[in-house]
Amino acid sequence: NAGVMQNPRHLVRRRGQEARLRCSPMKGHSHVYWYRQLPEEGLKFMVYLQKENIIDESGMPKERFSAEFPKEGPSILRIQQVVRGDSAAYFCASSEMMAGQAQETQYFGPGTRLLVL
Amino acid sequence: GNSVTQMEGPVTLSEEAFLTINCTYTATGYPSLFWYVQYPGEGLQLLLKATKADDKGSNKGFEATYRKETTSFHLEKGSVQVSDSAVYFCALRPGGYQKVTFGTGTKLQVIP
Numbered sequence: 001n002a003g004v005m006q007n008p009r010h011l012v013r014r015r016g017q018e019a020r021l022r023c024s025p026m027k028g029h030s031h032v033y034w035y036r037q038l039p040e041e042g043l044k045f046m047v048y049l050q051k052e053n054i055i056d057e058s059g060m061p062k063e064r065f066s067a068e069f070p071k072e073g074p075s076i077l078r079i080q081q082v083v084r085g086d087s088a089a090y091f092c093a094s095s096e097m098m099a100g101q102a103q104e105t106q107y108f109g110p111g112t113r114l115l116v117l
Numbered sequence: 118g119n120s121v122t123q124m125e126g127p128v129t130l131s132e133e134a135f136l137t138i139n140c141t142y143t144a145t146g147y148p149s150l151f152w153y154v155q156y157p158g159e160g161l162q163l164l165l166k167a168t169k170a171d172d173k174g175s176n177k178g179f180e181a182t183y184r185k186e187t188t189s190f191h192l193e194k195g196s197v198q199v200s201d202s203a204v205y206f207c208a209l210r211p212g213g214y215q216k217v218t219f220g221t222g223t224k225l226q227v228i229p
Contacts, residue, residue: 004160006160031215033215033216033217035219041221041222042206042219042220042221042222043161043206043217043219044219045216045217045218048215048216055215056215056216058216059216091160091161093161093217095215105151105163105166106163106217107163108153108160108161108162108163109160110159110160111159111160
């Protein structure tokens with residue numbers, strides 16, 4: 001069973017460009033979470049999604065950031081007009097659903113390391 | 118709000134030494150507690166977890182006991198190896214909610 005897949009692993013953008021990060025959850029998982037890790041810091045929650053729904057986006061910056069998890073295909077984290085402060089590692093995690101609830105264990109992907117020049 | 122506090126690193130140990138990484142938390146209710154490990158350039162891997170008071174999580178020689186009276190979840194290993202060198206994150210997930218709160222991580226370096 002393949003783990004959580006993220007691509008690209010490394011992404012370089014110039015200020016003002018758009019960054020698009022993809023996450024494919026583990027097979028059978030219907031819940032996706034995005035976290036950001038700044039250098040030398042822990043992970044900070046950004047957003048929690050189920051298929052076609054945003055459940056909790058309390059950690060997302062109000063501007064330039066958006067996330068989706070369509071019925072078909074991977075989850076996408078989109079950052080418009082990137083700035084140097086967006087440089088970080090972005091991790092996706094997924095969990096399965098049982099009895100109508102997301103299970104507590106989240107499995108993480110290898111991350112996308114975004115560098116904004 | 119919820120928070121996790123870990124001891125600052127880096128922690129440098131000789132091979133076969135005893136390891137303790139302290140972790141305390143603040144949360145309402147009865148959270149689940151986790152330790153994740155991150156090897157250089159990789160994502161986080163779940164190391165162990167405990168879901169209720171007095172539970173002991175264990176994996177690969179690592180152990181941690183959920184202590185509600187001291188709100189702690191310290192990570193221990195009796196004999197570390199060079200291959201254990203990584204960053205260790207303590208985390209909590211409040212009961213009935215999905216957002217996981219992480220500590221800042223503790224870097225462990227094991228030297229031969």
